[in-house]
């Protein structure tokens with residue numbers, strides 16, 4: 001029987017509360033909807049060359065205070081003469097709840113940050129959005145278009161319909177290599193292991209010793225090797241272990257006949273489950289894992305209840321993030337090491353990666369209806385997204401006053417601006433939780449020079465490259481198909497995977513489970529996915545053709 005670390009838990013909760021305050025949701029309703037209007041004084045906004053001042057509205061999700069008059073907005077209004085910009089910073093948790101009724105009533109922002117695929121398809125079909133011709137985009141946003149050529153020109157398929165462009169695809173290189181397992185280096189040393197585990201067998205040995213050899217040296221049997229996100233991320237749970245057997249269960253594989261097949265169909269998924277089931281029986285996986293979500297997982301790590309953080313992002317364990325700072329606040333001697341995905345019996349290994357296709361900035365039809373306004377806004381977006389000086393000013397404030405570069409050449413905020421709660425008057429919270437669509441080179445000059453070292457394991461292995469697994473196709477699948485699949489087949493899949501790991505269902509019945517999944521909607525979904533694959537290929541070809 002494991003002893004619960006009550007004192008540690010309580011301290012963690014206090015720390016978490018402190019972090020919340022520090023992150024500054026700014027206290028409830030005042031951030032619900034911060035409408036930051038341009039200042040009333042007319043001299044703040046210059047007339048454009050056509051003698052007109054166009055009103056422009058940006059809708060952005062925010063998670064911190066944005067004062068009505070703020071420095072970022074004042075600066076934004078100086079960038080392109082003839083634009084008077086209004087920013088609607090809407091609290092991220094209620095973003096769609098607030099936007100949807102407004103759009104339905106015809107109150108449409110000109111620029112909308114869109115991190116929800118189904119909202120995009122829904123707005124598009126409702127006629128809320130406006131399309132821009134690719135020629136106009138190329139003329140007014142040449143640097144942005146050039147950056148997409150380098151990143152992957154097919155990206156435009158995310159915002160393309162019938163030859164018109166309904167927004168900007170956001171480029172996010174970090175999404176193409178996010179995951180890396182993290183280890184407690186001090187625990188490895190304490191149990192006599194002198195290197196970060198690299199194979200399935202070495203993982204098993206370390207997790208076993210973490211469970212039974214008192215790695216924290218307190219004389220109490222109170223630790224496990226690891227926990228898994230059985231509650232909120234079953235399809236991606238310990239994906240690197242599945243990778244060791246050559247298959248990611250919830251990704252798609254191109255079969256020899258040219259069709260896409262869901263990972264769970266591949267019998268190698270069963271091999272990985274057999275291994276996980278044996279580890280569960282051995283007691284080296286947290287027995288509570290079925291109820292563990294992302295935040296409980298992090299809490300167990302912070303409280304030193306587990307020694308390996310699976311499916312962790314490489315940046316999650318950096319200084320400035322809770323899995324690093326809160327762990328070290330409780331256990332100052334804790335050492336965090338990143339490591340490779342476990343190598344399996346046939347030499348396969350690798351972490352899952354999301355694809356390069358991520359979110360969108362979308363255009364309201366109010367923007368595209370007036371070409372004079374549209375041209376100026378495209379110029380504005382070009383400046384915001386491709387000029388590092390403009391980007392840094394909008395996202396961080398003034399150099400030397402609000403931010404500086406550290407020894408790794410990374411942008412760090414100067415206190416008190418490191419706390420978003422103190423940035424209401426500065427206005428930098430406007431773009432902090434969503435933002436516009438900076439090109440990769442602009443984003444790259446803000447991060448640590450050590451980043452490539454931190455994500456190197458995510459790019460290693462035989463299983464890498466998110467595009468190889470077609471997960472991005474769900475961005476193009478209609479809502480009703482996704483909903484129908486999620487209602488039955490996907491629920492059945494998640495329940496059975498947990499049961500196979502715990503042994504509640506025998507893995508002798510794996511083939512029967514696959515049949516049940518197919519019958520419950522898996523087969524129809526596979527067909528829809530394959531149909532989508534064929535369509536998307538032509539949309540991508542069109543995108544590449546238009547923008548080349």
Ligand SMILES: [Ca+2]
Pocket residue numbers: 214215216217218219220221222223
């Ligand atoms: Ca112990």
